[in-house]
Amino acid sequence: MSKFFGEKVFLENKVAIKLYDYAKELPIFDYHCHLSPKDIFEDKVFYNLSQLWLEGDHYKWRVMRAYGCDEELITGNASPKDKFFAFAKALPSFIGNPVYHWAHLELCKYFGISLPICSKNAEEIWNTTEKMMVSGDFSAKKLIEKSKVLGVVTTDDPIDDLSFHHRLSKENNPFKVFPCFRADRLLNAEKEEFLSYIQTLGKVAGVEIQSFAQLKEAVKLRLDYFQKAGATAMDVSFADFPKEGEEIDWIAKVIRGEKLSQKEIEGYKFSLLTFLGTELQKRNMVMQLHVGVIRNDNGKLFSKLGADCGGDSVANPVDIGGAVCLLDKINTETNLPKTIIYTLNPTAYYPLSTLLGAFQGGERGKLQLGAAWWFADHREGIKEQMRHLASQGGLGLFNGMLTDSRSFTSYARHDYFRKILCSLIGEWVENGEYPEDEETLEKLIKDICFDNAVNYFGVKL
Numbered sequence: 001m002s003k004f005f006g007e008k009v010f011l012e013n014k015v016a017i018k019l020y021d022y023a024k025e026l027p028i029f030d031y032h033c034h035l036s037p038k039d040i041f042e043d044k045v046f047y048n049l050s051q052l053w054l055e056g057d058h059y060k061w062r063v064m065r066a067y068g069c070d071e072e073l074i075t076g077n078a079s080p081k082d083k084f085f086a087f088a089k090a091l092p093s094f095i096g097n098p099v100y101h102w103a104h105l106e107l108c109k110y111f112g113i114s115l116p117i118c119s120k121n122a123e124e125i126w127n128t129t130e131k132m133m134v135s136g137d138f139s140a141k142k143l144i145e146k147s148k149v150l151g152v153v154t155t156d157d158p159i160d161d162l163s164f165h166h167r168l169s170k171e172n173n174p175f176k177v178f179p180c181f182r183a184d185r186l187l188n189a190e191k192e193e194f195l196s197y198i199q200t201l202g203k204v205a206g207v208e209i210q211s212f213a214q215l216k217e218a219v220k221l222r223l224d225y226f227q228k229a230g231a232t233a234m235d236v237s238f239a240d241f242p243k244e245g246e247e248i249d250w251i252a253k254v255i256r257g258e259k260l261s262q263k264e265i266e267g268y269k270f271s272l273l274t275f276l277g278t279e280l281q282k283r284n285m286v287m288q289l290h291v292g293v294i295r296n297d298n299g300k301l302f303s304k305l306g307a308d309c310g311g312d313s314v315a316n317p318v319d320i321g322g323a324v325c326l327l328d329k330i331n332t333e334t335n336l337p338k339t340i341i342y343t344l345n346p347t348a349y350y351p352l353s354t355l356l357g358a359f360q361g362g363e364r365g366k367l368q369l370g371a372a373w374w375f376a377d378h379r380e381g382i383k384e385q386m387r388h389l390a391s392q393g394g395l396g397l398f399n400g401m402l403t404d405s406r407s408f409t410s411y412a413r414h415d416y417f418r419k420i421l422c423s424l425i426g427e428w429v430e431n432g433e434y435p436e437d438e439e440t441l442e443k444l445i446k447d448i449c450f451d452n453a454v455n456y457f458g459v460k461l
Contacts, residue, residue, distance in 0.1 A: 005104045005114050010379065010419035015426030015436065022445040023418040028149045028411060029453050029461065032180070032235065032288065032402040035140075037154050037164035039408075040177055045139040046408070048130050050080035052138060053103070054087060056406045058310035063099050064090050065310065075305055081126060088122035098378035098416075105412040110138075110146070140408055141173060147411035149175050150461040151454070155182045155235060158222045159197075159204045162229045169230065176461060180288075181226045181234040186219065187272060189265050195254055212251045212268075216275055223279055232457045233286035234276060239294060239315045241322030242269035244329065270326065277330035281337035286457055290373065291318050292344035314344045314375055320351045327359055335362070338456060340399070342370030346384055353392035365397030365456065373404060377413070382420045396444050399453040418449055 002008055011017050036044075046052040054060055054074075064074045067090035072078045074086075094100045107113045111129050115121045132138070144152065156162060156179045168177045185197050202209035205218035223234075245267020250260060260268065280287045296302040298311035323341070330336055336359055341352055349369065356367040372378075372385040389395055401417035403410045422445065428434045429441070454461060 003114075004116060005108050010101075010416065010423065011426075012423040013426045013430055015429045016419070016422040017426075019422035019426055019441060019445055020419060022442045023422060023449050024415070026148075026418075026446060026450045027461075028147060028414050029151045029450060029457075029459070030149055030403050030411070031151075031153045031233070031399065031453050031457055032155070032404055033152060033410075034155050034404065034406045035152060035408065036406070037156075037162075037168065037177055037179075040140045040144070040152070041164040041168050043139045043141045045136050047133050047136075047138070048080050048084070049126065050083045052133075052409060053106070053407065054080075054083050056308075058308055059099050060087060060103075061310040063087070063094055063097065066090075067093060075309070084126055085119070085122045088117050088125070089119045092116070092118045101379070101416060102410070102413060105416055106409045109412045109415065110143070110409050143408040143411075145174050147409075147414075149411060151176050151178065151459055153178045153180050153233065153457070155180055156226070156231075157182055158186055158219065158226075159201055161204075162226070165229050176230075176459070178230045178232065178459060179226055181223060181231055181285075183234060183236040183272075183276065184238075187236055187238060187269055189250065189254065189260055189268050198251065198254070210252060210255055212249050212271070215251050219276070220279060223283065223285075227283055227285065230459075231285070232459055233288055234280055235288040235290065236273070236276075237290035237293065238269070240291060241319050241326055242266040242273070243319075243322055244270045244325055247271070270329075273326055274329050274333065277326075277337055277339075278334045281330070281334050284337075284458065286338045286340065287336075288340045288342070288370070290342045290344075290370075291315075292348060293374070312374075317345050317347045318343060318352075320348070320355060323352065323355055327355070331359060336367070338363070338366050338368075340368040340370045342373040344374055344376060346376055346381065349385060349388035350392070353388050357392055365394060365399075365452065368397075368399055368456075369393065371398075371400065371402055371417075377404070379416075379420055382417060383424055386421065386424055396447055397452060398448050399456050400448045400450070414449075418445075421445070421448060 008017060011020055061074050064087055069086045069090060073083050091100055103117055111132060113125060115125060158181060162179050165177060165179050188194060198209050198215060201218050205221045207214055207218040209215050209218055243266045245263055250264060250268040277287055292315045293312055294315045295312045296307060297313050301309055301311040327336060343352060353369045356369060359367055369389050372381040386395060389398055401414050403413055429436050
């Protein structure tokens with residue numbers, strides 16, 4: 001029987017163990033996360049496991065709610081120790097859950113502790129980790145450095161002044177922090193805040209926005225600003241691909257105080273995404289589309305805690321026809337930029353991977369089926385995404401893992417991904433489907449785990 005969360009955990013065959021030697025010491029380029037640039041610049045210090053693990057981690061919150069923990073012990077005013085003990089009591093029931101995997105990987109990686117997280121061990125784990133953290137060594141910058149992260153790409157609103165990125169760029173850190181143009185609020189014309197948001201955007205850009213043309217001008221100025229600050233990508237999330245509609249001046253209508261119809265909202269989103277795609281192509285920036293999520297399902301929870309509190313779910317299968325229309329429209333108007341499509345609904349993997357293949361060309365791995373994301377970011381989900389990618393594209397061109405996290409210890413997930421990757425490739429090698437050639441395999445592993453993403457996003461680390 002294998003040791004509990006020993007070095008060979010998640011390495012499922014003999015070849016995988018050999019392949020992991022190529023992967024385990026590689027640095028990390030975290031090309032999509034939700035870490036706070038303010039926390040990084042100020043080098044936020046964590047003094048206990050609740051601060052480090054449970055503040056803002058909606059993955060762990062969902063586990064605790066499912067177990068029946070009182071909300072006071074999750075997002076309320078209970079003591080940090082009581083919160084951790086509640087989490088430790090809940091966790092043993094979640095065998096096979098990625099949160100169970102991640103928590104133990106983090107405990108091993110950052111504290112050298114291989115005890116099972118449970119009520120019986122909670123006191124020892126709490127006391128040991130608290131003693132290790134009292135020195136202040138568990139800070140944002142030190143955790144990034146300890147994780148061998150060379151580059152972090154945060155998620156930033158178009159109206160953000162990027163002041164912390166500017167300050168970080170002047171420091172002599174062993175890693176770099178890049179902004180990413182996150183366009184959700186720009187896209188969401190159905191939201192009550194949309195009018196006030198575009199007015200703020202206009203002030204920030206120095207453009208009086210009264211029309212769609214003026215909105216586009218403001219967006220171009222902000223894209224220029226972000227690119228000058230080091231951004232090489234845009235990211236936007238929506239439930240499904242919008243449908244092309246009749247060309248009207250949506251913004252002028254909003255400014256007049258008129259409400260857009262659902263059809264008009266769809267048309268606005270399609271036109272804005274088309275415009276963004278063409279602008280990104282001109283700038284050689286990456287377009288990242290996150291689709292297939294329903295947000296804030298639990299209205300009661302949302303009204304109490306706001307967004308990103310663990311009340312989201314997977315949406316229906318995405319409209320592949322809508323995706324075809326959007327990509328073809330951008331491609332017709334200019335050329336497609338480098339594009340990654342992530343989906344929460346795995347039923348879309350196969351059709352999306354075939355669609356992306358229809359638009360490839362011009363550069364290596366230009367269009368990508370994004371890594372297993374959010375609810376799909378578990379052992380079987382990671383394998384499923386890579387199997388679809390391999391069957392319809394080129395796994396060796398894949399950008400690999402991202403954290404998509406707000407936690408500074410979530411870099412243990414890269415170890416998780418790398419072991420799963422090595423197991424999958426090892427399976428094919430052992431089956432005689434791929435040569436057991438060390439040089440070829442080493443390059444394949446290094447490309448997927450690090451080199452591909454660095455080259456694709458065009459960053460200098």
